[in-house]
Amino acid sequence: MQETVPNDETTHRGTKRKAEESNGASQAPKRIKALDQDVVNKIAAGEIIVAPVHALKELIENAVDAGSTSLEIVVKDGGLKLLQITDNGHGINKDDLPILCERFTTSKLKTFEDLSSIGTYGFRGEALASISHIAHLTITTKTIDSSCAWRAHYADGRLTPAKPGQSTEPKPTAGRGGTQITVEDLFYNMASRRKAFRSPSEEYAKILEVVGRYAVHCTGVAFSCKKHGESAMGISTPSNASTVDSIRQIHGSAVANELIDFQVSDDKWGFKASGWTSNANYHVKKTTLLLFINHRSVESSAIKKAIEQTYSAYLPKGGHPFIYLSLDIDPQRVDVNVHPTKREVNFLNEEEIIESICSEISTKLSQVDTSRTFTTRSLLPSAKTPVPTHSKTRAETPKSTQKQPPATPGKPWEYQLVRTDPQLRKITSMLPPSTNDASTPAPPSTTYFTSPREPTDYNYRTIKHLRAMVRDSMHGGLTAVFASHTYVGLVDFNRRIVAIQGGVKLYLVDYGMVSNEYFYQLGLTDFGNFGAIQFETPMDIRSLISIGVKHEKALGNPEDEGVPWDTVPDMVTTQLIASREMLLQYFNFEVSPEGELVSLPLLMKGYTPSLAKLPRFLMRLGPCVNWVEEESCFHTFLRELASYYTPEQLPTGVLAGDDTQMGEADGADEMKADLEARREEMSRVLEHVLFPAFKARLVATKGLLKGVVEVANLKGLYRVFERC
Incomplete structure (x- = not known):
């Protein structure tokens, strides 16, 4: 038998070369050549x-x-x-x-x-x-x-x-x-x-x-x-067809008859949007989005997801809308040359523009009060379901071959029924009424002014890397739970626990941990474009840090032994004064040359962090922030800022400590009133400010799995009761 030895090219094609072949000293590196123009x-x-x-x-x-x-x-x-x-x-x-x-x-x-x-x-x-x-x-x-x-x-x-x-x-x-x-x-x-x-x-x-x-x-x-x-x-x-006529011709009368128009613009963000969207009487299994940005047909998963979330409050589960959206943005804010087929574009202030559009659509949907179409059936067992007749087909079809509709619709399983309609009665309505019911949002007492400062997009490599780290650590399932959850109620102020419903499951959530992560992500998203909490009278930073030092020394942590507490106020104040230009530009954190605190960053309207945490926050800006390396500086500062904005732990009882002793202390009644007011304020903020914000913008990371516990599953409960 004669064997044919393959040449070297056949031997190496599709196989991994051995180490001695790839590292041989006789092989010279291959030369780099320019590709032929063809x-x-x-x-x-x-x-x-x-x-x-x-x-x-x-x-x-x-x-x-x-x-x-x-x-x-x-x-x-x-x-x-x-x-x-x-x-x-x-x-x-x-x-x-x-x-x-x-x-x-x-x-x-x-x-x-x-x-x-x-x-x-x-x-x-x-x-x-x-x-x-x-x-x-x-x-x-x-x-x-x-x-x-x-x-x-x-x-x-x-x-x-x-x-x-x-x-x-x-x-x-x-x-x-x-x-x-x-x-x-x-x-x-x-x-x-x-x-x-x-x-x-x-x-x-x-x-x-x-x-x-x-x-x-x-x-x-x-x-x-x-x-x-x-x-x-x-x-x-035809050329004289209107937008609705074209939609009717291409997508059918079913959607064309249920369209409502909308228009929204904002000179601050440099955009103008208009279009037609379906009302709550029309829904299909898949969203149809005809999106044009500066008259160019493009795709945007962010816009599509935001619109679907807006419609989730108006359409039944599994229903999706039809929408035609024409978005005109200042050309100087748009980068059209980011995709070979021009299918995608990038533009500034994407989140603010999307929020404005979805808010206008939601307003239009809530104002529409047209007739809704429902399918009805008689509940009487003796009643006959009317069968529609057609002029030719029904008359020529023998009765024995006519397909009769089912007598009763298919009944869904009970464990698949989910009550997540926010318009239905809530648990808080069954509790004894209070002077300030937390089930309804209280009007904010804070006065807001529009800053003349123009939004700036800081495309720093370090900020992009920090944002990418958040995306890489995203947990898809948990993000979906927060994006579609229903707020159930507050469980424990001291442990910072609330209950939310996701689908047919009930979860207990550590809102302190989730808030910390959310405010950190908010700091990365709005980097360089924060609002400001202005103090009517600037406060001395050294005095505030001294209060924080006094509190830390009273705790007596073993890890703090050997810390030169006496020098901490001067060292931190000196560092903040030296970095005040950077702090003002990127964080709207204003420090005067004399060492006075003029303003703090404003991350969210409708929520003000506790000023009692301010001394410790300022004290930690010294040893806990890396002021040398850029990325580490931004990361550590935003982490400390998020920690400051995280809601504080509140006592669950009437007042912390021994009620008898506290009741005899001077000013105990005033302390009780302040504590009760803070509890009511936090109840309102959690339900109407923080958790709606989590629903709209939170990217749930894998680290948040430790702060979310599933406590009930409707399907599992049915299996338990079936055995009883």
Whole structure:
């Protein structure tokens, strides 16, 4: 038997090389070479044109930028065989045709600074170039002042003859004003990409979805889309159709009849939003979001999630809305060049803008008082369910084959029923009434003023790294619990425990631990843009720290032995004065040159931290904050600030200590009144300020698992009672 020894290339392909082979002294390092320009162009084309729908999106945007009022689209084999778009725009000059499909040729940008004020769909000049590298591209165009149309063929970004041996120059031909772009055999030279598509019908459905988006948004532009060789239109909207008419034509009358319009703007954040959204009478299994930012169709998981949370209070469980949202943002606040397909954009003050939009939608939903549709059935056992009749089909169908509806609807299992409607009666309503009922929010007594200071986005590497660390430590299940929880009630002030409901489960939550993490995340999110708690009379920092030192010495912790307490006030005060410019710029923590505390950072409206914790907070800013290294400084300072904002422990009884002795002490009645007022204030803050904030913005980290305990599960309780 003769054996064939494979060559070295076959031996090493797909196998791991041994150490002695990879580290051999005889092997020289491979030289670095520049890729061939044709390879570079095909790689870029594969990033920009991922599927036929992406090519069509680029062509639609170019046609709308050209001032078109009518777009006709023809598709064959899901766009892989043929993708043709015809518009009536201003056309392309014959002199521009030779460089039309070269990379980075555009009429919309001249300098890099123009990106900050871009107002058109396309701008990089890569769409047609990318298509020409992976398809056979033909362009027929006629301008208003041209006597005829011109047709040109392209391959690999350059003009190419229509047939071998012919000239590459554009040919005169008959044609109407505008441009017709024909893309044939898409991905013909990328076999692996072409095989990845499952079916032409699936790609055609994606194309109809994109055409439908732009048909809804682009008022004054007629759209039509059909399959090649068929007369029936997949989508057809006239140019004079309104936004609601287009939604009715594309998405059906069921949603169009239940739409409400909304508008919101804010010069401070530099945005203006408008759109149409479904009311509480319409819901589907999956959210439909048509989102346009500066007239560009994009996606945003943050906006989608926030809208879904807004609707969760109005729709039944599992129901989702339809929404068309057009968001205009100051171009200088938007970075459009962050994704090869321009599918995503970044903009400043994202959270504030989303909050404003969701607040306006919630207001509109609460104001709508239209008729709701319900399905009803008779509860009488002898009653017959009426069967609807149809003129032809019902009359011609024998009675024996008619499908009768079920007599009674399917009954859900009891352990699947969840009471989470905030409008229903709460536990606090069953308790004895007090002078200030915590079940209803009290009006805030604090007066707020708007600061003239403009918001600033500090994109420091250290802050980005700290934010990334929070995201990496996120616990998905616990975050979902807080995002959809229902506040049940306060359990223990001293241990800082409340009860919340998540689905069919009941949890006990250490709100001190959760508040600490939330305020730290809030500090990272709003870094450099805090409000300020202004003191009418500045307070001496040395005196405050001395109070904190006195309290620490009274505790007598063994770990504090040997600490030079007498020098702590001067050392910390000196450090705060030396860092006062940085503290004011990044944290709105103002210290005067004389060592007086002028203001503290304001993290949240509607909640003021206890001033009794202020001396210890200032004292810890010395030894517990790293003032040398930037990232560690921001991290430790925000941790101390979060600890200061965390609600304090309060005695659960009438008053701490021996009630008899305290009752005889001077000012005991005043202390009891202050303590009771603080309890009532904390009850209000927990239910109406803190936990709603946790629901909206908290990223629950894995460390919070120690502070959340499941105490009841409805399914588990049913299993227990079934055995009894």
